[in-house]
Amino acid sequence: MAATPEQSLSPSSAAQPAPEPASLYRSLLSAPTPCSTAAPFTAHVFACILSIGVFDAYQHETSVSAAIGLNRAQIEALTRNWLPAASAHIDLRAEPETAPFDDEEEQLQGLLTSHQADAAPESVWLTAIVTRRSMLDNHLWQDLGLFDRGDLNRLMSERYPVLAARNASNMKWKKFLYRSLCEMEGFTLCTAPSCQECSDFDNCFGDESGESSLARIRRDLSRAV
Template identity: 50%
Template structure:
């Protein structure tokens, strides 16, 4: 099998960056018993890996910079759920430890506090969501998901108590920061209620747009 050049050896915008469809289909083609038993989880992991792999190859940075997992976590995750992703990854080039800035640390702490269980996969998903939440688009797009409904299902399955608190269906990134503010004991804004806020659509409006993977596929 021909190996692609590892991400850290590629310059930004390199032509050898794999196509999103190629990565996703390669991941989904190799189904582990875990993946077969939990198809939705396998799908969202494939989406997260795909968008992060493509971005890593384009930027020339290690996959960890896009995905938020260190070498050990990435090794276990791909072995258990997505062995097909390994053809696009240089594990030796991935760091043993990650550094997180204060903002990402706070989001990760929030997700960790509300994760569904203590299994490694829950921690890995929390780390991925926290890292991808640092990107500029809607969170479902930053995770490479097909639509926002997939993110809502992800949150309900992996962070059920946190998801249940989003009773008004606030945009997820906005909701994370509101929760962080409330945990610190202060309000995110001065409006008496969300309905009376002049910036209502910024927090609750439609999260339209194409899937990030669809846009990548069109390049």
């Protein structure tokens, strides 16, 4: 997704090297707040997301907003209440006041919003983040910077319990979300009579293990030194 001039980082921010995300993750959790102490898993999720989002923003010379789908006010509230150490790596003055979504993203955002467990700001933020990161190419848990598929399963169960319960067969989350969108529109994503009879079964239900994005980036950076 190309950044608009409004979404670009300031020149001084773009000139700095991207913070190594695994180290940034640890740094973000080193300054606990009442929110992060009360809900450590949510703090872990936000730390993963901001670590990969800040890295992507630096790497692609765009804004954190463009990377994770939150606007300036939302990023400010998230960092203030959950991960204040992130403020050293995000120039809020360069972040846009709005975080526009294209038509495809708006449809997915609508699906997630309709299934949120509550209307808490954290749930609203996560809906926007999951929407934006779903547009990338890896497994969703990797694109969110999470440690493994188990983290994503827990996130979906806590924030979108009804939607998560419908994924009882453990379909890959991106596949499941898009199939759910198709069902909402009244048509089916594929023509197989059942998943068990589908010749492309592994494409929807295959293994989702692998290296986390934080670990992969750290390894790649160490090799480049």
